[in-house]
Structures are given as structure tokens and as C-alpha cells.
Amino acid sequence: MRSFLSETTCLFVVLVVSPWFNSANAQAETARPNFVFIIADDVSPDDLPCYAPSPVKAPHLDRLAAEGRVFDRAYLTTSSCSPTRCSIITGRYPHNTGAPELHLPLPAGQFMFPQALRAAGYFTVLSGKNHLGPNIFTAFDQISPGRGPGKEGDWVRQLRERPQDKPFFMWLASTDAHRPWQTSEQDPVYDPASAVVPPFLVDGPQTREDLAAYYHEISRLDRFVGKVVDELQRQGIAENTYVIFTADNGRPFPRCKTRLYDSGVKTPLIVWRPGTIKPGRTGALASVIDLAPTILQLAGLPIDPRVQGVSLEPLLANPQATVRDVAFSEHNWHVGQAHERSVRDGRWLYIRNAYPALQSLCVESGPQEPAGRELWMVYAAGTLKPEQGDVFLQPRPAEELYDVEADPHQLRNLLGKSEATEEMAAVHARLQQALDQWVAETGDAVPTNPTPGANVVGRGQGMGREFRHRELPGESRNASSLNAPGPIRLSTP
Incomplete structure (x- = not known):
């Protein structure tokens, strides 16, 4: 069941930054950027043609990759649905959020970067999968459960119906490609014979059929990414928009989801802004814990001292730059x-x-x-x-x-x-x-x-119903109140 208590949520993430929309009767008083953050559910970069040979048809993600900045070494802080989301929204490691285990809601009092945006005058929206718990309501002006099999059905409506006199941040959370599989007539059906089977799985008919169904959900997500980009262009704000795409954990297959190998924690990360970001790939290390400070910096806001990540903004300007030597x-x-x-x-x-x-x-x-x-x-x-x-x-x-x-x-x-x-x-x-x-x-x-x-x-x-979480990692050391990030740059090679 795809709900707050569903097991994971993978995710693609799209981050949009632009000056707020100028209507015919209103002029922007400031050039503060807008943000749309799209996170996918259970998707590995190796299954996207912009990252590796893959039969998946994802033309809209291909376009973002061809025209934007592709991160070839981006990693999650954990390969688990709700803990990843809590880590991203706080900019903190899972054991520092107070919600490091699956199905735990983010505790009240934790820093949330959308809340900082809202306090600075942004209109903030969460549409689609939540899996963060009820305490995140204070970070958003509006929360929608989404529509359709992937919960992407009202993303365009959110862009169209937003207030025209405010900058905005939108957290758009898909449930594609999370099990159980659901099909849609508009999206490709894949031949199991075309599946790319990683060596740690069995190359057999059941696995190939499973992968083919998974590919279908990725293509559905891609279609809605395209709808979002089209709407930004229709409104005339695409050239002022950053689009960041990522996911919450690896593909939902054995030795992938939950694991610390690349099949579990390596994540797609693409940032697009036509006319601003020059096309290219970067091999620099990046972590999803870095998204919060990146967004805050692009919005012109201070980075809260509770944030443990570092801004990726230097990598948007120069793919040869380095912001971290290690990722945890x-x-x-x-x-x-x-x-x-x-x-x-x-x-x-x-x-x-x-x-x-x-x-x-x-x-x-x-x-x-x-x-x-x-x-x-x-x-x-x-x-x-x-x-x-x-x-x-x-x-x-x-x-x-x-x-x-x-x-x-x-x-x-x-x-x-x-x-x-x-x-x-x-x-x-x-x-x-x-x-x-x-x-x-x-x-x-x-x-x-x-x-x-x-x-x-x-x-x-x-x-x-009798199940209860017990002692959490780091709880004995009060980790949820600690802000030190650990090493980011190393003094020795």
C-alpha cells in the first residue's frame, strides 16, 4: 500500500528555481528564485539511459541531462524511504534527525528547509507521497496527496494555481517506481527480453518480467517530469528555473534497496536551468544531505547551523570543482x-x-x-x-x-x-x-x-499493532540535537 506507512519511497527529485511569475497586472518586486523539488521512489541511476545503457524510454530526463548538470557520483545518506526524506528535508544525517528507522515521523522541532523558505515569504507545497509524518505540516502552506497511480496527477495544477505574487517551493513526490506495480495506458510496456539484469540477480524469466514492470513505472514518472517542464515553459519561466531530479533509494530488488552498495545508495541527480547551467557532467562527490544548503543558498537565505550538508552551488558553476572528499x-x-x-x-x-x-x-x-x-x-x-x-x-x-x-x-x-x-x-x-x-x-x-x-x-x-520502535541509533548520545557534520574535506589524499 502506498501511504505514509509504505515501506519505501523512491524518488525522483526535481528542484526548480526561478523569479516568481509575473502576471499582466503584477510585477515581481524581487528576483528571488522559485523551487520545485521532485523525488522519485525506488529508482537506481543505472536504469536511466542518461546514466547507463538501459532500455527505459525517458526522453524528458534525457533532455534535462543533455542540457543540464549531471552528477555521476551522488549518494543517499540511507537507502530507505522515510529516513531518506527526513534526511533531505532537514539537511541532516538520518541518526541526527530523530527518525533514522523506516516509518518513523520526523520529530517536532527539527529544522526543515521548506519551513525556512516559507518564513521568508515563499509559497510552499508538498504534492504526492508524504512519508515524513504530520510534523512537517508547518513547513508547507498546502499538502496534497496527489492523484493517479504515481501520485503525479496534480503537479501541473499546483504550478498553475499557485499564488502569482509570491515565490514558491514545491516538493513533488512520486510513488513511481515503488511496488506493487501499476500500469497506465499512456506509457511504454517493455519486453522482458530487453531487461538489463545486474550480475547479483538471476537472469531468468521472473526477474526479467519484474524489471520490465519496473521500467514501465520509470517511464510514467518521466512523462510527468516532462509535463512539469512544459508548464514552466508555458508560463515563460523555464530560463529562470533550476530543475533537480533525484530519488530516495535504489531499485526495489534484492541487494539494492536498503543496501550501502551503489545499487542501494547511488542516486540520480540532475540539475537543469537553460541559459544558466552549461551542459556537462561532474564526477565530484555529492550527497542528498547537500540539497538543503544548496536550495537555501540559491534562495539567498542563510544556511541554518543545524544543516550538516554543504552547498553544491560551486558544482553548478564549475563541474571540476570539489565540495566534499567523502560521503557517508x-x-x-x-x-x-x-x-x-x-x-x-x-x-x-x-x-x-x-x-x-x-x-x-x-x-x-x-x-x-x-x-x-x-x-x-x-x-x-x-x-x-x-x-x-x-x-x-x-x-x-x-x-x-x-x-x-x-x-x-x-x-x-x-x-x-x-x-x-x-x-x-x-x-x-x-x-x-x-x-x-x-x-x-x-x-x-x-x-x-x-x-x-x-x-x-x-x-x-x-x-x-504491538510493534514499537525501541532505542534508535545515536539516541544514547542525544544525536538528534547534535549539529557537527563530521569530516567533509580530508587533510590527506
């Missing part, structure tokens, strides 16, 4: 019990697991969904390939290190391997130190009384 992500309770932390520097990814005795499962990893079911069938038959066995590992490594450039799917953990080099040892030590510093400064902590895990092999088991 976390994996907390998402139906299954978890406490993993990661740090990456662009080439190297280091992961630390506080619960190595546990399997790393989410609902999509179980046999109730086609791709998961085919994976479990092959496992039971004893014909599983080594690269397909991750979700069955028990125990798991306490530490993992990957050369992402040489191993783009992160299939070979380099720690403890015979081919380990002095360079790998130095990288391991450097990233360990960076992660230790981040844990200490942001107040992260492993719970002593953690939220119990549900039986994620059967959807919804263990999630009855």
Missing part, C-alpha cells in the same frame, strides 16, 4: 534489523557492520516478489552463482572494502584477500579514521536495546 551513508532498521555505516571517497567504498551475525535482508529480498522468488529458487536448487549469494550470507563480513572503479557492482571484498597491497592498507586506514571521526562527531551509536527485526521473508510479519 547508513543502514538502519528497515523491517530487518541492521546497523551498517559506510564512507566513500569516489573510488573506494568502506562498510562497517555492527551486526555481522545477521543476514542483510529487506522485503524485496524475500520470495514474495518475482526477482526475489527466482533468487531463492536457485539458492534452494544449489545452482546459485557466487555473485548472487549476498542476501544469504550469514555471518556477514564485519568490514568491507571495494575499489568501485574496478568493481562497479562491489562484488569482491578486498579485505583479507591475498592480493591486498600497501595502497589498499593505506586506504583502509584512512577511511576507517574518517568513519571513526564521523561517528564520534555526529553522535552515532549502536543501540543496546535495538528495534527487533521482523521476518522479512514473509511480507509484513512481525509488524502488528
Whole structure:
């Protein structure tokens, strides 16, 4: 069910910045920009043709990518629906928001950048998937549940019916491409034979059909992105508009959603403003925690000291710039019990697991969904390939290190391997130190009384009315009131 309590929400995000609309009878008194933020549900960049070879038809995203700034190394702070959204709206790491686990509402009193925009005179709207909880109502003048299978149906209406005498910010939240799949007649139906199956999944008929249905939902989202851009052009404000597109977590498939590999936390991020942003790609590191300060800076507002991210504005002007040397992500309770932390520097990814005795499962990893079911069938038959066995590992490594450039799917953990080099040892030590510093400064902590895990092999088991979240990550150190961001730039290469 797609609601605040739905399991994740992936997301594409479009951020629009422009001077507010001048009607025939009113003139803008200021050049403050407008913002439209569109976030998709459960979409990985590898499934978009502007990022990787893909059969998906997404002409409107292709256009934004061709004409705007494409971020090739953008990462989420977690690959989990509501925690990602809470992290984005606050500009804070999940364990610092007070809502680091799935289905937790953002607590009252946390900073929210749309609220700062509203206080500065912006008209603010949330349309579509919420999954942030009721305390975000103070940040928005208007909240709409959206319409249609992807909840995108009133996005254009929101743009048309907004007040003409105010700058605006719109958070447009799709439920595409979240399970269960829904079809629409206007959008492409894909041949399963065309699916691109990653090596950690089974290349079989059920997985291919599953991927084809997922592609359909991405194309539906793309169609509504196009409608938004068309409306901006119709109103004559496209050249004064920044469009930022992103998602809330990776594709809803085994070893993707919830995970700290690129298949889980690497996210599409595209920023478009014709005439202002020169087309091009950047390999600079970026995090979704950086969206809040970026928007505030583009709006001409101060960046609140509670924000832990950094502005991406330098990368919009110069794709060769650098704003951060490291990006951090976390994996907390998402139906299954978890406490993993990661740090990456662009080439190297280091992961630390506080619960190595546990399997790393989410609902999509179980046999109730086609791709998961085919994976479990092959496992039971004893014909599983080594690269397909991750979700069955028990125990798991306490530490993992990957050369992402040489191993783009992160299939070979380099720690403890015979081919380990002095360079790998130095990288391991450097990233360990960076992660230790981040844990200490942001107040992260492993719970002593953690939220119990549900039986994620059967959807919804263990999630009855008696279920309660217990001690949260960082709660023992009062992390929700700490503002230190941890390391952003490193003193040594």
C-alpha cells in the first residue's frame, strides 16, 4: 500500500528555481528564485539511459541531462524511504534527525528547509507521497496527496494555481517506481527480453518480467517530469528555473534497496536551468544531505547551523570543482534489523557492520516478489552463482572494502584477500579514521536495546499493532540535537 506507512519511497527529485511569475497586472518586486523539488521512489541511476545503457524510454530526463548538470557520483545518506526524506528535508544525517528507522515521523522541532523558505515569504507545497509524518505540516502552506497511480496527477495544477505574487517551493513526490506495480495506458510496456539484469540477480524469466514492470513505472514518472517542464515553459519561466531530479533509494530488488552498495545508495541527480547551467557532467562527490544548503543558498537565505550538508552551488558553476572528499551513508532498521555505516571517497567504498551475525535482508529480498522468488529458487536448487549469494550470507563480513572503479557492482571484498597491497592498507586506514571521526562527531551509536527485526521473508510479519520502535541509533548520545557534520574535506589524499 502506498501511504505514509509504505515501506519505501523512491524518488525522483526535481528542484526548480526561478523569479516568481509575473502576471499582466503584477510585477515581481524581487528576483528571488522559485523551487520545485521532485523525488522519485525506488529508482537506481543505472536504469536511466542518461546514466547507463538501459532500455527505459525517458526522453524528458534525457533532455534535462543533455542540457543540464549531471552528477555521476551522488549518494543517499540511507537507502530507505522515510529516513531518506527526513534526511533531505532537514539537511541532516538520518541518526541526527530523530527518525533514522523506516516509518518513523520526523520529530517536532527539527529544522526543515521548506519551513525556512516559507518564513521568508515563499509559497510552499508538498504534492504526492508524504512519508515524513504530520510534523512537517508547518513547513508547507498546502499538502496534497496527489492523484493517479504515481501520485503525479496534480503537479501541473499546483504550478498553475499557485499564488502569482509570491515565490514558491514545491516538493513533488512520486510513488513511481515503488511496488506493487501499476500500469497506465499512456506509457511504454517493455519486453522482458530487453531487461538489463545486474550480475547479483538471476537472469531468468521472473526477474526479467519484474524489471520490465519496473521500467514501465520509470517511464510514467518521466512523462510527468516532462509535463512539469512544459508548464514552466508555458508560463515563460523555464530560463529562470533550476530543475533537480533525484530519488530516495535504489531499485526495489534484492541487494539494492536498503543496501550501502551503489545499487542501494547511488542516486540520480540532475540539475537543469537553460541559459544558466552549461551542459556537462561532474564526477565530484555529492550527497542528498547537500540539497538543503544548496536550495537555501540559491534562495539567498542563510544556511541554518543545524544543516550538516554543504552547498553544491560551486558544482553548478564549475563541474571540476570539489565540495566534499567523502560521503557517508547508513543502514538502519528497515523491517530487518541492521546497523551498517559506510564512507566513500569516489573510488573506494568502506562498510562497517555492527551486526555481522545477521543476514542483510529487506522485503524485496524475500520470495514474495518475482526477482526475489527466482533468487531463492536457485539458492534452494544449489545452482546459485557466487555473485548472487549476498542476501544469504550469514555471518556477514564485519568490514568491507571495494575499489568501485574496478568493481562497479562491489562484488569482491578486498579485505583479507591475498592480493591486498600497501595502497589498499593505506586506504583502509584512512577511511576507517574518517568513519571513526564521523561517528564520534555526529553522535552515532549502536543501540543496546535495538528495534527487533521482523521476518522479512514473509511480507509484513512481525509488524502488528504491538510493534514499537525501541532505542534508535545515536539516541544514547542525544544525536538528534547534535549539529557537527563530521569530516567533509580530508587533510590527506
